[in-house]
Amino acid sequence: MAKTTKGTIVVDGEEITISNPDKLLWPEAGITKKLYLEKLAEISPYLLRYCQNRLLTTIRYPDGVGRKFFYQKNAPEPLPTFVHTSVHEGVDYVVLNRLPVLLWLGNLACIEFHPSLHYVHEQLPCEWMIDLDPSQEEEPRIMEAAVYVGDILSSLGLQSVPKTSGATGVQIIVPIEYGVTFDELRMIGHFVARYATEKYPTLFTIERLKKDRGDKIYFDYLQHYAGKTLAAPYTPRARPAASVSTPLTWEEVRNNPHPSDFNLHNIGERLKQKGDLLADVPPQSVQLILQHLK
Structure with missing residues (x-):
């Protein structure tokens, strides 16, 4: 070094x-x-x-x-x-x-x-991210919820990459072709969120106030917006296990891992074996979806 x-x-x-x-x-x-x-x-x-x-x-x-x-x-x-x-x-x-x-x-x-x-000096999003935020500190259904969202995106023709937030949640990243606005992605996000909450009403909510969410997982399509931030892929997190926000395969998500399974002690070895899973998905167009929604 x-x-x-x-x-x-x-x-x-x-x-x-x-x-x-x-x-x-x-x-x-x-x-x-x-x-x-x-x-x-x-x-x-x-x-x-x-x-x-x-x-x-x-x-x-x-x-x-x-x-x-x-x-x-x-x-x-x-x-x-x-x-x-x-x-x-x-x-x-x-x-x-x-x-x-x-x-x-x-x-x-x-x-x-x-x-x-x-x-820097630009206004358009680099990628699209959905944030699944549990209302409980320990949420055994978070990976199951991520799979459902991945399936919805897949039904729209979009490949996505799940990543642990490194804390309690999961973020789902959709590499997109550059040129879409934050407002356009928010429109798609709202559509997917509404669909998810209607299909899985006991699992998801789009209720912004935490006190009104009960034990449901917040489908946060609003956090992905100009002026806001989300934890970077591969950032360490301030959690006891030194967890790292880690992109996963959908197969791994189905095996229901815990976010602390991916941490500073083992992330280097994982990257040697699997490389950057995010880099494997090419940027995709969302124009057809936008046309339908508009």
């Missing part, structure tokens, strides 16, 4: 200061900052792909997971020369395009990476 000197590492020609390498960032999983940076380097070809040329929000845990945290939108100061930023609506965002930037953020105890859903 790098040649090491006391307190600094040199990566891709850039010098990065490393502080408190032995600090436990995930106490229950036994992951120190040093190990975290090694794991970030290992998954970086995949994580960077989905943060490339986007506005980055991170969640920082200076004293480790389970302690105080804060969202970081504005680029933290002081800013190394190798970190590029982009101003959007008055916020100076980090643009996470290179491994040195990722490791610099990792040293600052940035645990979660939430990129914008559009590229």
Whole structure:
């Protein structure tokens, strides 16, 4: 990964200061900052792909997971020369395009990476994402629900890739041809969500208020919109098991895995074996669906 000197590492020609390498960032999983940076380097070809040329929000845990945290939108100061930023609506965002930037953020105890859903200086979505959000902390039906949504999308002629959020939910990603607007995708999302709630009324809800959802899974088609973010594929999450938001095969989803099965300890080996499942699905047109809905 790098040649090491006391307190600094040199990566891709850039010098990065490393502080408190032995600090436990995930106490229950036994992951120190040093190990975290090694794991970030290992998954970086995949994580960077989905943060490339986007506005980055991170969640920082200076004293480790389970302690105080804060969202970081504005680029933290002081800013190394190798970190590029982009101003959007008055916020100076980090643009996470290179491994040195990722490791610099990792040293600052940035645990979660939430990129914008559009590229820098653009307004159109990069892909389409549906967020299935359980109302309960432990939801044994979440993978079953994801399968139903995948089947609905398939009936519309769309290939999709499920991924664990890394927390409690599942996101379903549909690679799309560039040029569709957020409003158009919201229209399709609303159609699919309504269909799902009518077909599986005890499982899904589109009720926005959590207190009114009961034990149902929230089919969130609204989160995929300009100005919002969702957890990047391959981002670590601030959960006890050091889970990682991981794309899965539909066969794996049918076997009902737990999100914590995919974590910083084993994600590198999984990527060596399976590669990037998201990259295997080509961008698709949604124009025919839009024509029917309009």
